[in-house]
Amino acid sequence: MKKHRVSGVAFEAKARIRSEGSPAYTLNLLTAAGIRVSEVKINGNTMCFTVGETLLPLTQKTLSDNGREYSVESVSGSKIKFRELLSRYALIIGAVISCGLIYVYSTFISEVEIRGNAEIASETISAIVDEYVKTPSLFGSPDFDEIEKAVAACDGIAYATVMREGKRLIVEVVEELPETEITDTYSPIPVLARESGTVTKVVTLRGTAAVEPGDTVQAGQILIAPYVSAGEGEDIPVRAMGIVEARVTRTEELEYTDEASFTSNAAADIEARKQAFVASLGANELFTGSSFTVKKLDKSIIISIYYEIITRIS
Amino acid sequence: MGFSVAVKEIVLDKVTLSAGEKIFIEGHRGISTYSPDEIVVRIYGGTLRIIGEGLEVNEMNGDELTVSGKINAVERRKKGEKA
Numbered sequence: 004m005k006k007h008r009v010s011g012v013a014f015e016a017k018a019r020i021r022s023e024g025s026p027a028y029t030l031n032l033l034t035a036a037g038i039r040v041s042e043v044k045i046n047g048n049t050m051c052f053t054v055g056e057t058l059l060p061l062t063q064k065t066l067s068d069n070g071r072e073y074s075v076e077s078v079s080g081s082k083i084k085f086r087e088l089l090s091r092y093a094l095i096i097g098a099v100i101s102c103g104l105i106y107v108y109s110t111f112i113s114e115v116e117i118r119g120n121a122e123i124a125s126e127t128i129s130a131i132v133d134e135y136v137k138t139p140s141l142f143g144s145p146d147f148d149e150i151e152k153a154v155a156a157c158d159g160i161a162y163a164t165v166m167r168e169g170k171r172l173i174v175e176v177v178e179e180l181p182e183t184e185i186t187d188t189y190s191p192i193p194v195l196a197r198e199s200g201t202v203t204k205v206v207t208l209r210g211t212a213a214v215e216p217g218d219t220v221q222a223g224q225i226l227i228a229p230y231v232s233a234g235e236g237e238d239i240p241v242r243a244m245g246i247v248e249a250r251v252t253r254t255e256e257l258e259y260t261d262e263a264s265f266t267s268n269a270a271a272d273i274e275a276r277k278q279a280f281v282a283s284l285g286a287n288e289l290f291t292g293s294s295f296t297v298k299k300l301d302k303s304i305i306i307s308i309y310y311e312i313i314t315r316i317s
Numbered sequence: 318m319g320f321s322v323a324v325k326e327i328v329l330d331k332v333t334l335s336a337g338e339k340i341f342i343e344g345h346r347g348i349s350t351y352s353p354d355e356i357v358v359r360i361y362g363g364t365l366r367i368i369g370e371g372l373e374v375n376e377m378n379g380d381e382l383t384v385s386g387k388i389n390a391v392e393r394r395k396k397g398e399k400a
Contacts, residue, residue: 027351034347034379043374045351052374 017079018059019051023072026050036065051076110144112136113170120176123159131157132165132174145172191229191240196220198316200249210243220249226317247317250291255280257306265304269297273308280310288314332365334391339375340367342382348374356384366392 019042022029026045033040033054038061042053054062056078066073115132117125131153135145147165154163154174162177194210202218210227214220226247230238257272259265273295281290295308331343342358342365349364350357351374356367372386 025351027348027357030351030374030377031347034377037379039376039378040374041376043377045353045373 017053018056018062019053019076019078020059020062020066021049021051021074021076022066024048029066029071032065032069032071033062036061038062038065109170111170112145112167112172115172115174118173118175120160120178122178123157123176128154128157128160128174128176132172136172150174189240190242192242193225193229194227194243194245194247194317196222196224196226196247196249196316198222198249198251198314200251200314200316202226202247202249203313204246204248206246208244208246209241210245212245214247220316245317246315248313249316250311250313251316253280253310253312255308255310257308259304259306260302262304269306273306276308277310280308284312285314288312332360332391332393334388337388339383339385340388340391342384344380345382348377348382353386358382360393363393363395366390366394368392 025048026043029050030040030043030052033052038054038058040052040054042051044051059075059078063073063075115129115136117128117132120128132150135150135153144167145165147167150165151163154160154165154176159179160176161179164175166173166175193213199221200219202214202216202220205212205215205226207227209231210229211231213225213228220226227243227245229243230240233239255276257269257276259269277293280293284290289312291311291313293308293310295306298305298307333341333343335341342360344361345365346359346361348356348358353372354368354370356372356374358365358367367384367388368390369386369388372384372388375383375385377383
């Protein structure tokens, strides 16, 4: 059978024939002659059928030789074939457009997943990432390097990596470690007194107490010795640690250059100074009392105020 | 010692009916009767009578025949058997 090929698409040309006479007899004639008949329609003794274009001469000869009346109604033209061809191209074009749309859709990022954060809120990181992905670019992808830099610049984040799984953007972060205080617990360092005073309380956390409540100590004196006893006179060196509180005396002086000023202002000044001193004390410092002395010099009068407090001296 | 094999052509018909709407006959020997209500096909050793409505021959060549339409019944008769 004749086949035409246009732009790689093959099709068969067909001829439509109308014949008169017994349809069964006509069909038997044609098929016996090796003709393939299709799309048979009958109306009484009139029959329409289709044969391949190349079989048309043989069909006509067979019908003529056997005295059958017939007419060729149509031979399928190039317009029909071209339409078929177009329909196939339309299918291909449709498929290509569909693939394109799927690809474009797949370039959009619908979800941002944050991993590895514990201290920093996911919303904070997402807000940074969203600036880069909220405006998707056609046939493009967000700049992962830029996102990594932007996320890593966030306070508390040491490192960030960005990857993509389908329509999901995954941001993995490594947070900065909190600063830790390294304490040397092995060097044998004693606890020394920062101020002179009378010890009121000793709490030894590590080491051996060298003073006890009631002892008078001087600034720089060892309060807790840097060792612990292992028995039988053997000592193990440690870094001493503990809390030692003591009653200490702090002094302040007021100077008056004339008698009149001293007489009129001294009492108020002493009380004001005392109030100011108490207000300046820390939370762990306890004010226990005050006293003062007056010393007259040649050109001035000096008042010494003594404040007594209990404070930590270790 | 050898032996010989005699090969004889065996022609068998094959009839396939699909959902009462299409019938495919392989190995037919022509059509006896053709109308929208009845198609009688000659087959090996008899005939095949297709009874229905709007029957049409979709495709036919020397060996194969496809009939479509509303197929109500298919009767197979041996040669010489009367209805």
